[in-house]
Every structure is written in structure tokens, then in C-alpha cells.
Amino acid sequence: MARHGVQSVVEGSGLKSPVMELYSKSKGAEFGLTPEAFERALREVAKKYLPADCPQTEVHEFWASLRVEELALARACAAGNERAWECFLTRYREKLYDIAGYIARETSAARELADTLYADLYGTTLRDGQRVSKLASYTGRGSLEGWLRTVLAQEYVNRYRRQRRLVSLDEESEEGVQFPAATSPPVVVVDSRVDAAVDEALAELPNEDRFILASYYLDERTLAEIARTLHVHESTISRKLDKLAKALRKRILAGLGRRGMSRQQAQEALEVDVRDLRVNIRSRLVQETATPAFSEKKAETPAGEPSR
Amino acid sequence: MTELSKIVAQRLPTATYTVHLDPDVITAFVEKTLGERERDQVLGHLAQCRDCREIVALSLPRHETALPTASVRPLWLGWPVLRWGALAACVVVVGAAVTLHREFRASSRSGLSAERSDSSKMVQETAQTTSGSEISVLQANPAQASEARTGLAIAGKKVELAKEESPKGSVAAAKTGKPSAFVPLMKAPSPPIPAQTEAAEVGSAPVPVTPSSNAMDEVVPGRSKDAFQLSSSDGSDAAGGAMAGRPAVAMAQSALGGKKALAAPIGLAPRWTLSADGTLQRSFDSGRTWETIPVAGQSNFRALAADGLEIWVGGTKGALYHSSDAGQNWTQVQPAANGEVLTDDIIGVEFTDRLHGTVTTSGQQTWITADAGQSWQKQ
Numbered sequence: 232m233a234r235h236g237v238q239s240v241v242e243g244s245g246l247k248s249p250v251m252e253l254y255s256k257s258k259g260a261e262f263g264l265t266p267e268a269f270e271r272a273l274r275e276v277a278k279k280y281l282p283a284d285c286p287q288t289e290v291h292e293f294w295a296s297l298r299v300e301e302l303a304l305a306r307a308c309a310a311g312n313e314r315a316w317e318c319f320l321t322r323y324r325e326k327l328y329d330i331a332g333y334i335a336r337e338t339s340a341a342r343e344l345a346d347t348l349y350a351d352l353y354g355t356t357l358r359d360g361q362r363v364s365k366l367a368s369y370t371g372r373g374s375l376e377g378w379l380r381t382v383l384a385q386e387y388v389n390r391y392r393r394q395r396r397l398v399s400l401d402e403e404s405e406e407g408v409q410f411p412a413a414t415s416p417p418v419v420v421v422d423s424r425v426d427a428a429v430d431e432a433l434a435e436l437p438n439e440d441r442f443i444l445a446s447y448y449l450d451e452r453t454l455a456e457i458a459r460t461l462h463v464h465e466s467t468i469s470r471k472l473d474k475l476a477k478a479l480r481k482r483i484l485a486g487l488g489r490r491g492m493s494r495q496q497a498q499e500a501l502e503v504d505v506r507d508l509r510v511n512i513r514s515r516l517v518q519e520t521a522t523p524a525f526s527e528k529k530a531e532t533p534a535g536e537p538s539r
Numbered sequence: 540m541t542e543l544s545k546i547v548a549q550r551l552p553t554a555t556y557t558v559h560l561d562p563d564v565i566t567a568f569v570e571k572t573l574g575e576r577e578r579d580q581v582l583g584h585l586a587q588c589r590d591c592r593e594i595v596a597l598s599l600p601r602h603e604t605a606l607p608t609a610s611v612r613p614l615w616l617g618w619p620v621l622r623w624g625a626l627a628a629c630v631v632v633v634g635a636a637v638t639l640h641r642e643f644r645a646s647s648r649s650g651l652s653a654e655r656s657d658s659s660k661m662v663q664e665t666a667q668t669t670s671g672s673e674i675s676v677l678q679a680n681p682a683q684a685s686e687a688r689t690g691l692a693i694a695g696k697k698v699e700l701a702k703e704e705s706p707k708g709s710v711a712a713a714k715t716g717k718p719s720a721f722v723p724l725m726k727a728p729s730p731p732i733p734a735q736t737e738a739a740e741v742g743s744a745p746v747p748v749t750p751s752s753n754a755m756d757e758v759v760p761g762r763s764k765d766a767f768q769l770s771s772s773d774g775s776d777a778a779g780g781a782m783a784g785r786p787a788v789a790m791a792q793s794a795l796g797g798k799k800a801l802a803a804p805i806g807l808a809p810r811w812t813l814s815a816d817g818t819l820q821r822s823f824d825s826g827r828t829w830e831t832i833p834v835a836g837q838s839n840f841r842a843l844a845a846d847g848l849e850i851w852v853g854g855t856k857g858a859l860y861h862s863s864d865a866g867q868n869w870t871q872v873q874p875a876a877n878g879e880v881l882t883d884d885i886i887g888v889e890f891t892d893r894l895h896g897t898v899t900t901s902g903q904q905t906w907i908t909a910d911a912g913q914s915w916q917k918q
Binding site: 300321328332333377380382383384387429430433441452 | 546547548550551552553559562563564565566567569570571572573579580582583585586587589590592593594595596597598599600601810811812813814815825826827841842843884886887901
């Protein structure tokens with residue numbers, strides 16, 4: 232049966248020498264990684280991220296953009312090569328614990344987080360008699376250190392999400408979650424044109440602008456944090472938010488005008504205090520704005536919770 | 540900043556995703572290695588997925604600093620800079636005016652007193668300047684009055700400047716009770732002021748850094764001083780004198796490639812690591828911050844072993860370096876035995892204590908030392 236897409240392209244003679252070039256660049260031979268295993272890894276990565284009908288040149292460019300040396304190291308570690316593990320430990324062991332310490336902010340939680348990931352990386356679980364290492368999923372698109380950081384962050388987020396359901400009643404009563412305020416806010420019917428105009432204006436925004444708005448207003452991130460994420464200066468984010476707010480206001484007013492409101496009515500509608508508005512049940516359920524960000528909470532393992 | 544309507548903030552779209560971003564994609568996004576199209580797709584997901592935003596925030600490297608933005612307007616055109624610049628310009632103008640005014644007054648008064656005094660009378664005064672040179676006051680006879688006036692005018696300016704710089708000069712002038720108008724002349728021929736000259740000499744001549752002096756600090760008993768030469772301690776000929784197990788050790792030349800690492804805090808043992816590209820890195824704060832340590836211009840290290848202030852690093856083509864002061868100074872070590880020198884890529888370094896160590900290479904060689912690298916045996 233003919234094979235299509237990336238696989239057949241890879242096995243074409245035109246790509247053999249680029250693969251070998253990358254193999255020698257990766258120094259995979261030092262870790263016992265064969266050229267065939269390396270090529271298999273490259274094909275997996277290309278299949279994961281590129282469309283099936285991707286031209287050869289694009290595939291080659293994509294492979295050239297990968298961190299092949301770290302990819303070879305990760306795959307050799309996943310295969311159980313001792314030398315690869317020594318190299319990995321020398322380079323990343325200290326950093327793994329340091330990153331965990333930074334994410335978890337508490338020594339015991341950090342150590343547990345790092346130990347859990349270390350076990351996953353080494354491959355303590357077996358599948359069909361074969362050791363399964365998390366390092367086999369590393370694709371080389373970013374640095375291995377950055378990948379370790381992301382995986383630790385994901386593990387921490389997942390762990391916190393699980394533990395949040397097991398928060399003790401005492402803690403809930405302290406935070407006021409279990410015993411909310413007795414008085415409920417007054418309910419006022421909202422003009423649906425406002426919601427529609429706001430939704431329309433937000434939908435027209437580029438993804439980056441919506442990301443900035445969500446980070447600033449929903450996550451309450453600082454300008455500096457958002458700037459770091461987008462690799463720009465803090466003042467750039469500040470100016471952008473200013474511009475966004477003004478542009479949004481203009482668009483919403485224009486949208487309300489198109490929906491039959493006068494200028495004055497539209498301005499008054501925007502300036503109405505949100506506490507008087509009927510709560511949007513659907514958005515409240517998904518936003519979870521009542522609870523603090525889980526990064527601010529300590530990741531404590533409740534008694535009896537089995538560790539992974 | 541304009542306050543965004545609370546309604547808009549509440550309407551920002553959010554979604555609960557069951558499938559989140561791949562860690563590799565998040566890493567590539569954080570490290571800015573995604574293509575534009577893919578980056579935009581990621582931002583679209585992040586705009587709606589709070590969990591992934593949180594992961595991205597946690598995944599940011601700690602020491603990443605925001606890129607400076609290109610200013611629309613050059614900073615030197617900013618009002619604060621212009622304001623202080625204008626003030627500085629005013630000070631310069633006022634200072635120049637005062638100086639010229641004093642000079643004019645001094646020269647005119649000197650000229651008057653030279654005319655008033657008896658032509659045969661000579662007055663000599665000395666005053667000390669900070670440099671210690673003697674300055675004499677001459678009152679020329681009428682025949683030389685005009686010449687003296689010119690000379691006085693020039694000298695006056697020099698001495699005024701010296702007076703301004705040195706409080707001693709002004710004190711001396713005050714003690715003599717003479718008004719500053721009695722402008723002292725430098726003794727001719729006016730020698731350069733010794734202190735200033737000394738200062739200039741000290742300042743201009745940088746202290747030479749002699750590699751040999753550094754090398755002497757690095758001498759380890761029994762090691763050869765000459766690079767890449769086999770030698771024995773009794774000084775016998777290199778070719779015939781090599782014995783089994785004797786080292787071929789290159790001497791340190793403070794092998795930091797011209798750029799010294801920061802001095803190690805006294806007694807504090809650092810943490811070490813190798814970056815993905817083989818650069819050696821050191822941390823004194825339990826890994827919170829790391830600094831790159833240049834070692835003889837090498838950057839492709841593959842293995843290290845550290846214990847307290849001792850550190851060994853090994854890399855390609857037999858590159859092996861040792862420091863016993865937490866990386867402040869380095870010694871290159873070249874294991875050799877039975878006429879054979881280690882030239883393979885070093886992929887493993889292990890030291891159980893300060894003396895006993897093992898080096899493994901990509902060619903599956905194992906080299907052992909029991910005396911901190913002074914001699915080696917190949918297994």
C-alpha cells in the first residue's frame with residue numbers, strides 16, 4: 232500500500248543526506264542512538280506538527296529548526312542509555328529542582344513535584360513490558376530545559392486542580408467560600424444590545440489583544456508579567472492597553488449605534504455599574520473569578536492522598 | 540490608563556478546554572521560536588484558556604528580562620534631559636564669565652601695582668601649591684614691566700586654576716595676607732608639578748599582568764611548566780625521560796580567555812551545571828541565578844564533577860580543566876600515560892574526593908588518577 236504524506240517524503244532519497252547531517256549534528260551516536268532511531272524520531276515530530284501534504288523543503292526547514300542535540304539526548308534517555316542519563320543528570324538535575332522550587336514556592340511541595348517528574352522522565356511505569364519515559368514525548372521544538380519547566384508547570388497545575396476539590400471545610404470557612412454573604416445583589420435586566428455590541432467588538436480583536444485583555448483583567452497579571460510573555464517592554468503593554476480600551480469603547484459605541492441606540496444612551500449603557508447587572512451565569516461558571524489563582528495557593532498534599 | 544468598562548471585562552470570552560496546548564508548543568511559544576501563524580493560533584487558545592495562560596506564566600524563565608522597546612523619540616530630546624542640559628550650559632557660561640572677569644581684574648591690578656612700585660625694588664614671595672612646587676612672585680623693574688604684565692597675566696590664569704583645585708594654595712594665600720591679586724609666577728623654567736605628574740604616570744601606565752606570575756600561583760609540585768611537554772621532575776630529556784604514569788600537564792595561564800569570572804564568595808561552595816550548548820554555569824544562591832563561566836574560551840563541555848570549591852570539567856578533544864577555587868582560576872590538565880595522550884571527547888568525569896578521579900571518553904577509554912590529576916593511568 233502506498234504510503235502518503237510525510238512518511239513517504241522522508242523515505243525519499245532527497246532527504247537522506249539532510250537527515251544524516253542532522254544526525255551528526257545531534258551527536259546521537261555518542262548516546263547509542265542509531266541513525267534509524269533518529270530518523271524515526273524526526274518523522275514522528277514532523278507528522279505531529281506538519282500537514283500530511285507538506286512539501287519536502289518545508290519539512291527540511293522544520294527539522295532544521297528543531298533542537299536536534301537535545302532531541303537525541305532525550306530519545307537516548309527514553310531508550311535507557313546510561314551515558315545519556317549521566318549527561319542529562321549533569322545538565323538538568325539541579326535545574327529541575329530549582330525550577331520546581333520556583334513554581335511550587337515551598338520546599339516540600341517542590342521536592343515532591345521534582346521527584347514525581349524525575350520518576351516520569353526516567354520511566355518507572357511499564358506498558359506492554361516496555362519502560363515508558365516522558366522524555367520520549369519531547370519533540371525538540373523548544374529547549375529541553377524550557378520543556379522541563381513547562382512539564383513541571385503542567386504537573387503543578389494539574390495537581391492543584393485535583394487538590395482544590397479536597398480543600399478542607401475549615402479552610403473554606405476561613406476564605407468565606409462556604410458561607411457567602413447573606414444579601415444577594417439586586418438583579419437588573421440588561422439590555423441585550425450591550426452584550427451583543429461588546430461581544431462583537433471583542434470578537435473583532437486580534438488574538439494577541441484578547442490575550443492581553445484576558446491576562447490583565449481576568450488573571451490580574453501585571454504589565455511586567457504580560458510583557459515578559461510577549462517579549463516586549465512593559466511600557467509597550469501599558470500603551471497597548473490604553474489604546475485597546477479607547478478603541479474598544481469606540482467600537483462598542485458604534486455597535487450600539489448600529490443597534491438603534493443614541494450616542495447618549497450608548498454612553499450611559501457603558502457606564503452602568505456592573506454590580507447592578509444580572510450576572511452572566513455561563514461566564515461565571517467558566518471564569519471562576521471568585522477563587523484566587525492557584526499559583527498563589529500552597530500545593531499541599533492532603534493526608535492519605537497517594538503520590539503518583 | 541483608561542478604565543475598561545467592567546461590562547467588557549466581564550464579557551471577555553472564556554472557554555473550558557479539555558485539550559490543552561502541547562508542552563513543546565508552549566515551550567516554543569515562550570522561547571519565541573514559533574512561526575507567526577502558529578503563534579497566532581496559540582494566542583487564540585491562550586486568550587480563552589485560563590489554565591494554559593497560567594502554565595505559560597509559570598513556564599517563563601526566571602531571569603528573562605523584557606526587551607527594550609525602540610523609542611519613537613530619541614531620549615536626549617526629552618524635556619528632562621533638555622532641562623538639565625540647559626542648566627549645565629548656564630553654569631558653564633557663568634563660570635567662564637567669572638573666570639574671565641577675575642583674570643581681567645587681576646591683570647589690571649597687577650599692572651597698576653607694577654607701575655606704582657619703585658623700579659629698583661624686588662619683592663619675592665613664595666607660596667605653596669598642593670604640588671609642592673615653589674611659586675615666586677616677582678615684581679619686575681619698569682623696564683620689564685610690560686613683559687612681566689603679559690607673563691603675569693598668563694601665569695595668573697595658571698595659578699588661579701591651581702588655586703581653585705587646591706585648598707592649600709588658597710590657605711597659603713590667605714596666610715600671607717596678600718590679596719589674590721598678587722599673582723604668583725611659576726619659577727622659570729617651570730617644572731611639571733610632581734604630584735600631578737606622578738598621578739598621571741600612575742594613572743596612565745596600567746599594571747602589567749604577567750602570565751608568568753599567575754602561572755607561578757598555579758604551579759603544582761611535580762607538574763611540568765611547559766605546555767604539552769612530557770617531562771620528569773629531575774629535568775631529564777622529554778623524549779627519553781617519559782615514564783609510565785607521568786603526567787603531561789599543561790600549566791595554567793589563568794585560562795579564562797581574558798574575561799575573569801566574578802570572585803567566589805569566601806568559603807561558599809557553588810552549584811555547577813552545563814547548559815545545553817556545553818557552557819559551564821555557576822550559581823552561588825542555590826540555583827536562583829546562574830552565571831556563565833568562561834574557561835579558556837572553551838564552551839563545549841560534556842561532563843563535570845564538583846566537590847566544594849573543587850571542580851573538574853571535561854569536553855571535546857580531551858579538554859579537561861580543573862579549578863580549586865570555585866572557578867576563579869583554571870588549570871588545563873592533559874592526561875597522559877605510556878606515551879599516550881587523552882585526545883578523545885570526554886563524556887564523564889567523576890571524583891570521589893579531591894585526589895581520586897575517573898575520566899571516561901566517547902571512545903570508551905577510562906583514565907584514572909589518584910593524585911588530583913598529577914599522574915594518570917589508562918584502563
